[in-house]
Amino acid sequence: MKKQFGLIEGNFNDLLEWFSENREEAGEKYEEIRAGLIRFFYFKGCADSENLADEAINRVASKLSVLDLSKNPEPKNVFYGFASKMYLECLKKQEVEFNADLHTLLETEDSLAEFDNSNHECLEKCLAELSDKERNLIIGYYSAEKSEKVECRRKLAEKTKITTGALQIKVYRLRKILRKCIEKCAAEK
16 A cells, blocks of 8 residues: 655644745745646656645655755755656556556457457557557557566667657557547447
8 A cells, every 4th residue: 555645744844944944935945846846747747746746745754854964965856856756656657557458458469359349440440540650659569468568668668769658658648549539439339
């Protein structure tokens, strides 16, 4: 189960004190860091950037007492370190959701056989509506079997000259497009 990080008053006061002894300056630094974290998560493609920024702040605040602050690290760097780890968690969560949802749509011919003919036709129609590049990307992403998936996806990312994280996000977005298209097509039949 995922640990929930809540901001309690004592932690918040310690956080503000770390930023500055002047409460007004500390509040400004807090808002600056929060706005930066929101932008960080937004530009990384995370769905709920504001809540993720708040959670990053909560995590840092709850760990403040155990962090080594003797070298006076820049607070912004500490927050971005936590945010980077949270981004990886976000990618992992998206991949798990993506694999669970899209597995039945694109994994193998066996899974395609689970559809009746009308849904199979919808899948084919929706795949045809994608550009060649997008269609090849999503089919390539799901073409490998169990143990070969990681290596296949790494090679696909290299081939398309993007990171594996960016590849996962692209495929996730394509899956959402395909799902809407298939649902619309199935509803029309």
